[in-house]
Amino acid sequence: MEHFAPILAANEVHNASALIVDITTGHVLAYVGNLQAAGPEHAGQVDIVRAQRSTGSLLKPFLYADMLTHGELLPEMLVADVPTQFDGFSPKNYDEAYTGAVPASEALARSLNVPAVRALRKHGVAPTLLTLRSMGFSSIARSADHYGLSLIIGGAESSLWELCGVYASMARLEMNFGRAGTTYRLGDIHPLMVLPLTGGDTALPTEEAPPLSAAAIHFTLKALREVKRPDAEAGWEQFADQRGVAWKTGTSVGHRDAWSIGVNGRYCVGIWTGNADGEGRPGLTGTLAAAPLMFDLFGRLPSSPPLDAPFDELVKEPVCRWSGHRAGPDCPVVDTVFIPIPGKRTPVCPYHLSILVDEPELHRVGPGMNGHRTSWAVLPPAMEHYFALHDPTYRPLPPYAGGAAEDQRAMEVLYPEPNARLLIPVELDGSRGKAIVEVAHRQGHTHIDWDLDGVYLGRTITDHRMAISPPDGQHLLTLTDAMGQVLSHRFTIVASSRDRASE
Numbered sequence: 001m002e003h004f005a006p007i008l009a010a011n012e013v014h015n016a017s018a019l020i021v022d023i024t025t026g027h028v029l030a031y032v033g034n035l036q037a038a039g040p041e042h043a044g045q046v047d048i049v050r051a052q053r054s055t056g057s058l059l060k061p062f063l064y065a066d067m068l069t070h071g072e073l074l075p076e077m078l079v080a081d082v083p084t085q086f087d088g089f090s091p092k093n094y095d096e097a098y099t100g101a102v103p104a105s106e107a108l109a110r111s112l113n114v115p116a117v118r119a120l121r122k123h124g125v126a127p128t129l130l131t132l133r134s135m136g137f138s139s140i141a142r143s144a145d146h147y148g149l150s151l152i153i154g155g156a157e158s159s160l161w162e163l164c165g166v167y168a169s170m171a172r173l174e175m176n177f178g179r180a181g182t183t184y185r186l187g188d189i190h191p192l193m194v195l196p197l198t199g200g201d202t203a204l205p206t207e208e209a210p211p212l213s214a215a216a217i218h219f220t221l222k223a224l225r226e227v228k229r230p231d232a233e234a235g236w237e238q239f240a241d242q243r244g245v246a247w248k249t250g251t252s253v254g255h256r257d258a259w260s261i262g263v264n265g266r267y268c269v270g271i272w273t274g275n276a277d278g279e280g281r282p283g284l285t286g287t288l289a290a291a292p293l294m295f296d297l298f299g300r301l302p303s304s305p306p307l308d309a310p311f312d313e314l315v316k317e318p319v320c321r322w323s324g325h326r327a328g329p330d331c332p333v334v335d336t337v338f339i340p341i342p343g344k345r346t347p348v349c350p351y352h353l354s355i356l357v358d359e360p361e362l363h364r365v366g367p368g369m370n371g372h373r374t375s376w377a378v379l380p381p382a383m384e385h386y387f388a389l390h391d392p393t394y395r396p397l398p399p400y401a402g403g404a405a406e407d408q409r410a411m412e413v414l415y416p417e418p419n420a421r422l423l424i425p426v427e428l429d430g431s432r433g434k435a436i437v438e439v440a441h442r443q444g445h446t447h448i449d450w451d452l453d454g455v456y457l458g459r460t461i462t463d464h465r466m467a468i469s470p471p472d473g474q475h476l477l478t479l480t481d482a483m484g485q486v487l488s489h490r491f492t493i494v495a496s497s498r499d500r501a502s503e
């Protein structure tokens with residue numbers, strides 16, 4: 001640890017703490033409360049292991065596992081990464097870009113905020129809080145209303161002590177699954193312990209079944225172990241793979257906290273770095289300022305062989321290779337893979353359509369015309385708009401030959417979401433600001449006529465954005481494209497606000 005102190009101090013980061021935990025028992029093998037190098041001028045005497053800090057992205061794996069446990073998700077299912085706004089809350093990814101559609105496992109490994117917030121809205125804040133508390137997050141004790149959707153992107157606080165305890169419990173649930181003839185051992189979820197208790201099993205008995213299934217934990221740790229990382233982490237990807245380390249980083253708003261927590265088949269290692277006085281520093285991210293310390297510690301521990309999958313909770317199921325959904329009748333490439341048993345309840349692939357196309361596959365044709373039938377992957381317009389920017393192999397649904405058009409999903413409003421509640425800001429001079437409505441259309445060059453509450457606003461060509469400033473209340477936006485298709489979209493403007501900083 002101490003040899004990292006000068007590296008951190010070069011960026012005016014003076015404090016760090018670390019834990020190494022034996023997952024089997026929950027015993028703490030190493031405890032570093034702070035850096036000696038911090039000295040009295042940088043609060044080096046403060047034990048930061050127990051300090052409550054913003055959790056950044058460290059809760060995301062538990063939401064992913066919760067949704068897998070309850071059959072709301074499959075591990076590789078495509079999820080939306082598009083501009084999103086819920087009740088005045090507009091999450092952004094770290095790089096402020098959108099992927100359009102991304103496998104859920106990759107969204108977790110890349111720690112994308114937008115899919116995480118969308119997932120939390122779908123799963124619900126209150127059920128997520130119940131799961132977090134059942135897993136041992138007793139300090140995340142306030143109401144669902146208090147945290148809201150920011151819960152999953154750093155809106156809650158916990159300590160390195162508690163976080164390592166819960167990560168170790170999660171790993172322990174998978175490790176002990178099926179041992180001694182029972183699926184779960186009661187008492188596998190428990191806090192860390194500093195001193196070994198004398199004799200026997202140290203697990204504290206509990207009557208409750210664990211909130212997360214071993215199957216869900218298996219896929220969660222797999223996602224945190226295997227999915228390709230950004231280039232900056234490529235070196236560690238190989239290292240993590242060799243050591244069987246599943247790891248998650250966290251960075252708080254304002255770069256005040258950098259976290260990295262990893263588990264393998266035997267140990268949990270957790271790192272926090274930052275400044276005890278809460279001063280943020282550019283470059284203070286989990287990836288840059290905490291993960292290197294974590295991997296340094298894993299490098300000093302024996303490596304651990306990977307665990308067997310918890311097959312008793314898995315079932316083989318045909319899955320669309322492209323979308324990660326259960327395969328539908330029109331999915332062209334299907335793999336039969338293990339999924340968590342509740343995953344059989346998830347919807348089949350909604351993207352593959354069987355269509356008739358002409359020979360060069362540039363136009364769709366009607367029945368009886370010259371052509372052949374093929375499967376085509378069609379994303380909703382908002383997902384397609386961003387996905388196509390990243391994936392050159394993606395081909396939008398071809399138009400009908402002869403200009404006849406009946407594609408009912410040609411238009412989609414990117415912003416605001418259907419039935420969204422928008423705040424319109426007040427400008428510095430006290431005048432009412434504007435909201436920019438953004439629409440995607442499958443056809444690159446077309447026009448859209450805009451109507452708001454029966455009043456014609458104008459026409460957009462190719463770039464479909466319009467600034468609006470309607471009064472508070474409900475509104476109906478009606479869009480008509482060049483082919484006469486109509487899209488109706490409702491949203492609500494809530495009391496305008498000068499100060500949105502309290503969100």
Ligand SMILES: [Zn+2]
Binds near residue numbers: 323
């Ligand atoms: Zn499919």
